Amino acid sequence: MDGVRVLSKRFFPLGLLCLFLLLLATMPLYAQPYLVILLTTVFMYVVLTLSWAIFSGPTRYISLASAAFFGVGVYLSAILGQALPLPLVIAFGGLVSFILALFIGLLTLRLRGMYFIIFTFGVSELIRHFMLWWETNFTGTVGRFVVAVDQTAVYYVMLVIFVMTLLTAHLMRRSKFGLALRSIGEQEEAALHIGINVTHLKAITFAISAFFMGAAGAIMATRWTYIDPSIAFNPLSSFMPVLMAIFGGTGRLYGPILGAAILAFLEEVLITKFTYYYMLLFGIILIVVILFLPNGLVGLFKRR
Amino acid sequence: MVIFLDVVVGGLIMGGIYALIAVGLSLQYGVGRVLNVSHGEFIMLGAFATWSLYTFLGISPLVSLVICGPALFIVGFLIHRTLFQYLRGKSESIGAFADSSLLASFGLLFIIQNIALIIWKADIRGYSYLDSSVSLFGSLFSANRLIALLFAVGISLAFYFFLTRSRLGKAIRAAAEDPATAQVMGVNIHLVLAICFGLGALMAGFAGVLISMMYEIQPAMGLEYTLIAIIVVVLGGLGSITGSLIGGFVLGLIGSIVTYFDAGLSLIAYYVIFIILLLIRPTGILGN
Numbered sequence: 001m002d003g004v005r006v007l008s009k010r011f012f013p014l015g016l017l018c019l020f021l022l023l024l025a026t027m028p029l030y031a032q033p034y035l036v037i038l039l040t041t042v043f044m045y046v047v048l049t050l051s052w053a054i055f056s057g058p059t060r061y062i063s064l065a066s067a068a069f070f071g072v073g074v075y076l077s078a079i080l081g082q083a084l085p086l087p088l089v090i091a092f093g094g095l096v097s098f099i100l101a102l103f104i105g106l107l108t109l110r111l112r113g114m115y116f117i118i119f120t121f122g123v124s125e126l127i128r129h130f131m132l133w134w135e136t137n138f139t140g141t142v143g144r145f146v147v148a149v150d151q152t153a154v155y156y157v158m159l160v161i162f163v164m165t166l167l168t169a170h171l172m173r174r175s176k177f178g179l180a181l182r183s184i185g186e187q188e189e190a191a192l193h194i195g196i197n198v199t200h201l202k203a204i205t206f207a208i209s210a211f212f213m214g215a216a217g218a219i220m221a222t223r224w225t226y227i228d229p230s231i232a233f234n235p236l237s238s239f240m241p242v243l244m245a246i247f248g249g250t251g252r253l254y255g256p257i258l259g260a261a262i263l264a265f266l267e268e269v270l271i272t273k274f275t276y277y278y279m280l281l282f283g284i285i286l287i288v289v290i291l292f293l294p295n296g297l298v299g300l301f302k303r304r
Numbered sequence: 305m306v307i308f309l310d311v312v313v314g315g316l317i318m319g320g321i322y323a324l325i326a327v328g329l330s331l332q333y334g335v336g337r338v339l340n341v342s343h344g345e346f347i348m349l350g351a352f353a354t355w356s357l358y359t360f361l362g363i364s365p366l367v368s369l370v371i372c373g374p375a376l377f378i379v380g381f382l383i384h385r386t387l388f389q390y391l392r393g394k395s396e397s398i399g400a401f402a403d404s405s406l407l408a409s410f411g412l413l414f415i416i417q418n419i420a421l422i423i424w425k426a427d428i429r430g431y432s433y434l435d436s437s438v439s440l441f442g443s444l445f446s447a448n449r450l451i452a453l454l455f456a457v458g459i460s461l462a463f464y465f466f467l468t469r470s471r472l473g474k475a476i477r478a479a480a481e482d483p484a485t486a487q488v489m490g491v492n493i494h495l496v497l498a499i500c501f502g503l504g505a506l507m508a509g510f511a512g513v514l515i516s517m518m519y520e521i522q523p524a525m526g527l528e529y530t531l532i533a534i535i536v537v538v539l540g541g542l543g544s545i546t547g548s549l550i551g552g553f554v555l556g557l558i559g560s561i562v563t564y565f566d567a568g569l570s571l572i573a574y575y576v577i578f579i580i581l582l583l584i585r586p587t588g589i590l591g592n
Contacts, residue, residue: 283414
């Protein structure tokens, strides 16, 4: 009996997940086109937040460089969109972000706490201003057009990226790799002393999380069709994943997903009609969560 | 010679503003451990209050200094007394408080900026005040910029003497050095921290008033000034007030020189300096 209970406890969430994914995969067949577009945006935020949490959740290094990785994907999509097929463009978007993150990760080894936060933010702002300067001085136009892709295709690509991110995040939490990352978050010196290669581990994880952000940027660009440095490297893309992950709580895998999904859905519904009120509400939610829900929404369900 | 003077005076004007906003941020972070990313929003509030007072009531921006500064001090003081004091009491360590207060100030940024957008809309505003040209050693400068420079330097100096000479200034420096010991020595730490946060908002308000005299303003202007303030604070050494004052003028001069060659490169130059500095010497130019 006990064996059955253990088995059902283990396979029940898995079955539910499969059912849910099946529902999402067949969504464009019967749902309104508007819903498909809305869900694409929701998944974009979920991918950004979840991939942010892959690195920043266990290590407790708050990165504000998401906009840089996302924007690199957006720009690669604009540059390579005409020359290469879509899957290759997306792979390139992810790969270049991966390399950039590896480079930043190796540069910032000595920086901790506040220094790391402001450094990552400085890097993404530098890239934004540099691109703005470059485009006005050398390309002549500030913006670029991106080859448009069918909305349903965009949805499926985003869904695939989401599933890949989810799988990566899950496997990393379960593995020795994830345990090592958590030990860095708890006490970095101790992690170093028990033989964890802190340097490489941090840089690689940072790069993996950037890969998904770049891929998400590459596919989102095809939906926007027109981009410029302020859209691609919008600082909000750095803030939002942090805030959504905090809202959901980083203690569990579903925390960032839940936080991103709720806030992204709320944004999509409210932002066209009540932009300022939405952002105002967003600020209030953020402060309330920090004050009264230090573990996010996850903290509500988890018994202490 | 004329070009040289243009660049130097232009740099000092920018530098004066940078010094003001950086000192404010430095007080809030160096003493209170709050990296206040909503700092620029207080600058924006100061600027818009001045614009409203001038446009609708005809009140001179120099009078606004005395109105906006204290008003924002009260706002900042109350925010610290409620929000940040509660957070500080709840946090396990000072590092945890630094992280959670950073996130809370993101919340403040969204709240303040969007209230401003609801009140003033997203339009770019501006007014002309004392925009006649004044000749200085053969170079022409608009009067409002020279007045802004004078006030920025004056306020910075007054603030420096307040910190080094007054009793409250001593308490603030003690709290920055070691909050626990300062408390044992009879410093009311929560009060001092709230005053520091209020003073930071006051400095931001002053800077906002001066900025509105010279440039066009809009509700989303805050973040850029916050970032410049962070760069200056890192340049002068995180937490060092004197460093922030000097760093402000240094960055202003660098910006003015770069702008002379290519105006589009000034922000890029700031970030490049910032990143190199963080990598090579994170304690700042004056730090040990």
